[in-house]
């Protein structure tokens with residue numbers, strides 16, 4: 004890691020909270036950090052804001068690496084997301100505003116959502132689902148997906164949501180690993196004006212699977228599908244007869260709320276296990292504090308429910324807090340490239356939480372799309388999923404936030420369940436590209452390989468050195484893997500797998516996964532570092548770098564670049580970009596190879612699949628592509644592999 008690059012960043016502009024924002028902020032006193040140094044007292048107080056059937060006996064029982072939070076407490080997640088809001092004025096408040104791909108729209112109040120959830124909970128019971136049994140959910144972004152999740156939570160059946168874009172094979176693996184008997188799905192999904200099969204994938208996935216006894220199908224698109232008698236049931240038919248009476252099951256705080264699969268660097272996906280009381284405490288608190296939540300906010304998290312961001316900050320955090328959430332079924336470029344901004348305008352969205360990859364795509368399309376729409380309702384912006392390069396941050400701030408909205412860059416993981424490092428927008432001075440400081444009550448450290456804390460100004464590994472309430476409890480059915488993956492680097496400290504730099508003010512600059520760090524002749528260079536420089540160049544839309552094996556240097560950098568509208572690929576441009584990196588970081592970071600491509604290979608959650616790039620750079624045929632979001636990307640990449 005060269006220091007120059009970061010020096011530049013630290014000297015960059017700082018954005019303190021505006022006086023106006025601070026005056027109205029939920030948290031404007033920096034004393035919150037000190038107060039939360041007594042972690043257990045802080046989290047206990049926060050847990051007290053939830054609705055419990057029975058109080059806990061202990062805040063934390065910690066037998067590393069196994070934690071029990073609020074043990075002995077009785078609680079239900081669905082009750083906290085619904086029932087407790089029915090007493091006062093929230094009863095008629097919209098819980099969900101749904102925007103369908105075709106612009107069709109409706110709202111569900113808390114009362115209505117409660118009724119739907121109770122009905123579906125009864126449906127699940129009538130299908131034989133018992134407390135403790137895993138239910139798999141494989142659905143597009145429609146409100147019924149949220150209903151299904153909350154209905155599971157209501158009866159104490161952990162859900163396993165599988166992203167609707169995953170293949171039949173991926174679905175089958177997850178069904179088998181979770182051991183579900185019941186699957187909730189839809190006939191098909193709308194995507195960019197076309198109809199994508201869902202139930203067809205389910206049928207393919209279920210070939211040779213013994214476990215699934217019942218499939219419940221939401222009719223979203225009126226697509227003709229095969230119905231297998233005795234196994235397949237229409238959601239709407241079952242709902243017609245279901246009662247709206249369904250008391251929420253009194254769950255133990257440590258009962259499993261859900262499993263969510265996440266791919267590791269190798270091998271089969273891990274089923275990350277989250278439980279109930281601590282998870283809800285963590286996501287509700289972070290959602291409220293980080294997003295400076297107000298009663299009348301219209302909150303839009305663009306993540307799919309198939310990812311952890313969808314679980315924690317579309318469903319459980321916001322609904323526990325009684326917010327109004329926007330759920331959008333479609334994509335940002337359909338029917339036009341201003342779709343997001345049209346939605347912000349239509350519903351007067353006040354808080355927008357999205358991903359850097361989306362922001363860079365919007366940059367590529369150009370500022371004229373947001374400029375056409377009224378975005379004045381926005382007051383806070385969020386970012387999650389990968390490091391946001393300062394250029395994208397600044398663009399987001401200017402063209403979406405109108406230079407008035409703070410940006411909360413939130414660092415966390417499927418495993419952490421909740422936001423771990425993030426600004427508090429009424430307190431924190433923002434630095435574009437930094438996720439700033441650990442959340443109150445969260446103990447993050449930056450360690451070197453041997454577990455020694457690094458000095459301010461140095462680079463290290465992100466570690467979490469004290470348990471936190473929304474932490475994963477284990478890998479489903481595999482405690483060994485849980486221990487080996489996360490707890491074997493240093494005694495009793497969680498290894499996040501990310502490298503970062505701690506600046507002189509104690510701010511965190513996430514570099515990326517440590518497996519994305521390239522070692523060129525003994526110099527460590529973060530792929531994100533080179534990428535960040537490349538996207539500062541006016542011709543570049545997106546960039547991804549990998550380390551390819553090199554006889555002399557150990558590794559050499561190969562860069563893959565997509566260009567902004569109006570720029571043409573040429574040898575000159577390739578040479579210019581290489582020199583640009585060299586100039587900005589140093590000759591050591593100059594890419595050996597630089598490919599101009601139409602598309603980068605990404606997963607459905609927008610993470611670049613570097614393995615595919617490595618195959619190309621090292622001249623191999625492209626390996627496993629099952630996690631690729633858009634298979635047409637492959638065509639443009641294949642052209643490169645002959646270079």
Ligand code: 7RM
Nearest residue numbers: 387388389390412413414415416417513516
């Ligand atoms: C929430 C989520 C986790 C990995 C994590 C990081 C990267 C996430 C940020 C980030 C820099 C951020 N869960 N990551 N947020 N890097 N700044 N604000 O994405 O399990 O899917 O991914 O994502 O590398 O380890 S995840």
